[in-house]
Amino acid sequence: MKNVDLIIPVYNEEEVIDLFHAKLTAAIKDLPYVFTIWYVNDGSQDATTQKLADLARTDARIQVVELSRNFGHQAALTAGLDRSHGDYAISLDGDGQHPPELIAELLKLAESGYDIIQTERLDAGGTSAFKRWTSTLFYRLINRIGSTHITPGAADFRLLSRQVVEAIRGMPEYHRFLRGMVAWVGYKSVILPYMPPPRMAGKSKYSLKKMVNLSMDAVFSFSLVPLYIGISLGLLMLLLALVEMIYVLSFWVTGNISNLAPGWSSLMFIILLVGGFLMISIGVIGVYIGYIFQEVKGRPVYLVREPAENDDKGSTAD
Structure with missing residues (x-):
């Protein structure tokens, strides 16, 4: 039989983890595969750690990886993928909104x-209208400016x-x-x-700040369009400066220098406009440089506090 790794990142899921595992085991009970269930505990602060340890004592298929702190959902998924040795790897969340029956x-x-x-989520379930709207806007943006198509939902x-x-x-x-990354590899x-069914218990751990950070990672990792926007703004300002120069020279050519007003307000407007565009462009470049800086340091994506029993990755992984 083929081996299948189930990768399940969890963070403060003490209210739901027992119910979720019961639902998961029922879904895979009669499937002709050898399953390894990787629970990646992403620095939970509640009783999740103890509950996972209790589950591991009752189900030999469970391997628990304890990260040293909360590194985030993507890092926890990476920790699970790094430990996958099966023919297939299936990742799903431990809150029940990714139905194990699938x-x-x-x-x-x-x-x-x-x-x-x-998988593609067809219905936002109990999420707010704001979250649905921002999700739609994000996928439209990333697919328009990026070279890799990502399925909405x-x-x-x-x-x-x-x-x-x-x-x-x-x-x-x-x-x-x-x-x-999955879309990029082809x-x-x-x-x-x-x-998606409703959450079994608790609430979503994806705060607005985490969604914004994930969106920034997506945009700056898969598109150079923000840099091109800065270049385009610079070219536009050069064109406007050329038009202004021709306009001023026309007064000299026609001899109407007396009609050339000092134009203090227009001058200030142009200075502020150009300064604003420059600051935006420098800020965009700064973000890319910041990403490069964090890459070249070579820090690991996550650290493991307690490796699983059969974990061959040791205490760290990158």
Whole structure:
């Protein structure tokens, strides 16, 4: 039988982890595969750590990786992928909104020859109108300015073949946007739509700040358009300066110098406008330089406080 790694990042999920695991085990009970369940505890501050330890004592398939602190969802997923050795790796969240019942369908599509089965969330469920609107705007923006198409509504609920997992592990960038990285590697893929059920308990851990940071990672990792915008603004200001110069020279040519007003207000307007564009352009360049700075330091994406029992990655990984 083939081996399947289930990668489940968790953060402060004490209210739901027992119920989720029961639902997960019921979904994979009759499937003809050997499963390893990787729970990646992303620095939880509640009783999640103890509950995972209790589950591991009752289910030999469970491997728990304890990160040294909260590194974020993408880093936790990376920690799981780094430890995957199965024929397939399936990532899903531990709050129940990625229905484990779809695992059978994911594996069926994988057996038919697909290397990537990407799920697509059709309904926002109980999320707010603001979050739905910002999500739609984000996918429109990243697909317009980036060279890699990312499916709108794509979730981090997906199946990857062994070949794709190795390709992702060969991409060690610090600022990670796995949805874009998976789309970038190519390989034969298919979209599996699903209707998300409500959370089993608790609330979403993706705050507005985390969503903004993830969006920035996506934009600055997969597009150079912000730099081109700065160049375009600079060219526009040069064109306006040329027009202004021709306008002033026309007074000298026609001998109407007396009609040339001092123009203090217009001068200040141009100075402020040019200064604003320059600051925006320098800021964009600064963000890219900041990303480069964090990459060249070579710090690991995450650190492991307590490796799993069969963890061959040691205490750190990059």
